[in-house]
């Protein structure tokens with residue numbers, strides 16, 4: 729098959745494919761006929777001005793919202809219409825634009841809850857504190873500590889998560905998402921609210937996650953982060969796909985430049 733708009737799709741191995749995806753909220757067409765693929769092992773970014781439909785698209789992919797039309801295939805299975813926990817069990821994890829950590833839990837405990845999705849006792853045991861076997865508990869704790877080490881916050885394992893600095897909370901959230909051992913990680917604005925040093929650290933972490941063999945799809949406003957780490961970029965404008973290409977080509981795309989220059993907070 730030949731590629732569309734600058735991207736060669738021949739011989740690709742998508743882990744995620746969207747075909748003709750629509751989302752309407754009453755009269756508002758928030759996502760309008762969006763199609764693209766995410767190659768296994770790649771980092772792909774979705775960018776676009778405020779209100780372009782990026783978060784809505786993430787919510788459709790992760791099952792937080794039902795699609796109005798179209799298909800979403802993940803690891804060879806159509807997932808539109810499935811529940812979030814069913815999609816999570818297929819190997820998808822996500823973080824949220826607004827960090828969602830549990831009050832009263834340490835950083836380590838937050839990551840361990842993420843791990844319960846994969847444990848034999850399962851997600852509900854994690855949520856309702858049903859007893860895990862001693863062996864399961866020990867393995868989950870050890871793996872969760874490894875993830876905190878990967879995120880370079882192992883020394884904060886016993887600190888209450890919501891009392892951590894913002895950048896550290898993002899690292900906990902990424903570790904929690906990784907704890908379910910996803911094949912695809914969705915990151916919704918991982919650099920939002922971070923300073924340039926924390927953003928550089930997040931860029932390093934995302935590349936490290938990809939190097940672990942995990943595919944990454946991210947929504948992000950920080951253009952230098954997106955251009956640095958992405959293999960490909962999808963640009964949304966008013967819910968529709970405006971462009972899909974490599975970072976150098978997106979930077980030179982006249983239509984993309986136009987929508988960003990027309991925006992007050994263009995990067």
Ligand SMILES: Nc1ncnc2c1ncn2[C@@H]1O[C@H](COP(=O)(O)OP(=O)(O)OP(=O)(O)O)[C@@H](O)[C@H]1O
Nearest residue numbers: 753756757758776777778779780781782783784785
């Ligand atoms: N639950 C909802 N009900 C009605 N309208 C919604 C809902 N969620 C999003 N929208 C609208 O859909 C459009 C797309 O919103 P969305 O949050 O997906 O954009 P975005 O690209 O993620 O924006 P931002 O960069 O500001 O986060 C906006 O006009 C928004 O107001």
